[in-house]
Amino acid sequence: MLKFTAIAFILIVGYSCSEADYKLTYFDIRGRGEFIRFIFAAANHKFEDNRINPADWPNLKASTPFQQLPTLEIHEDSETVILAQSKAIARFLADRFGFNGENEIERALIDMYGCQLGDLFDSTVGKNLTNQQFDTILNQNFKFFEDRLNKNGSGFLVGGKISWADIFLSQMTEFLDKYKNMYLDKYPQVKALDEYVRDLPGVKEWIQNRPTTPF
Numbered sequence: 001m002l003k004f005t006a007i008a009f010i011l012i013v014g015y016s017c018s019e020a021d022y023k024l025t026y027f028d029i030r031g032r033g034e035f036i037r038f039i040f041a042a043a044n045h046k047f048e049d050n051r052i053n054p055a056d057w058p059n060l061k062a063s064t065p066f067q068q069l070p071t072l073e074i075h076e077d078s079e080t081v082i083l084a085q086s087k088a089i090a091r092f093l094a095d096r097f098g099f100n101g102e103n104e105i106e107r108a109l110i111d112m113y114g115c116q117l118g119d120l121f122d123s124t125v126g127k128n129l130t131n132q133q134f135d136t137i138l139n140q141n142f143k144f145f146e147d148r149l150n151k152n153g154s155g156f157l158v159g160g161k162i163s164w165a166d167i168f169l170s171q172m173t174e175f176l177d178k179y180k181n182m183y184l185d186k187y188p189q190v191k192a193l194d195e196y197v198r199d200l201p202g203v204k205e206w207i208q209n210r211p212t213t214p215f
C-alpha cells in the first residue's frame with residue numbers, strides 16, 4: 001500500500017510539475033528576437049533557438065499566427081501553444097521567470113517601458129534616418145530612462161528587481177554598434193543597468209556563445 005501511494009505521489013507530482021519546452025523561431029539575426037533570447041539567458045533557462053533560413057520563410061510564413069516572426073512554441077502537458085508578437089512573448093516569459101514586477105502597478109509600468117522600447121526599435125532600427133533625427137530620438141529616450149532610473153533609485157526601471165523592460169533596454173543598446181559608448185557615457189544609470197544585465201551569468205555566457213550576426 002505504501003509502495004502504491006509513493007508511486008501515485010511521484011506520478012501526480014511528476015505530472016503537475018512537467019516542465020515546458022520552448023522553441024523560439026526567428027531569423028538568424030538579433031532583430032526583434034534577441035531580447036527574448038536575453039530573457040531566457042537571464043533566467044538561465046534553456047530553449048530551442050530555431051533560426052530559419054530566409055529561403056525557408058515563404059513556406060513557413062502562412063503557418064505563423066500573423067505571418068511574422070518571432071514565434072514561441074510552448075510544449076507543456078502534452079499541449080502546444082504558439083505565441084506571436086515579441087512583447088507578448090516577453091511578458092509571458094517574464095511572468096514565468098519572475099521578471100514582471102510584484103503588483104499591477106509595477107507590471108503596468110514595466111509594460112509601458114517595454115512598449116516604448118518597442119516603438120524605439122520601430123522608429124530607428126533599419127530606418128533611413130538622418131544623423132540628427134537618430135540622435136534626437138535616442139537622446140529623448142535615453143534621457144527618459146536615465147530620469148526613471150534616478151527616480152526609482154534601485155538601479156532598475158521599476159521596483160527593486162530586474163524586469164523584462166530592463167533586459168529589453170540593455171539589449172537595445174546593441175543596435176548602436178560602435179556608437180554605444182558615445183551615447184551611454186552620457187547616461188550613467190542606463191550604462192550601469194546595461195552592464196548589470198550583461199554581467200548576469202546566463203547573459204554573459206549567452207553573449208560569449210551566441211552566433212555572430214551583423215544586426
Ligand SMILES: N[C@@H](CCC(=O)N[C@@H](CS)C(=O)NCC(=O)O)C(=O)O
Pocket residue numbers: 031032061067068069070084085086087
Ligand atoms: N509587432 C511584431 C512585428 C514582427 C515583425 O515585424 N517581424 C518581421 C521580422 S523583425 C518579419 O517577420 N518579417 C518578415 C515578413 O513580414 O514577411 C513583433 O513585435 O513581433
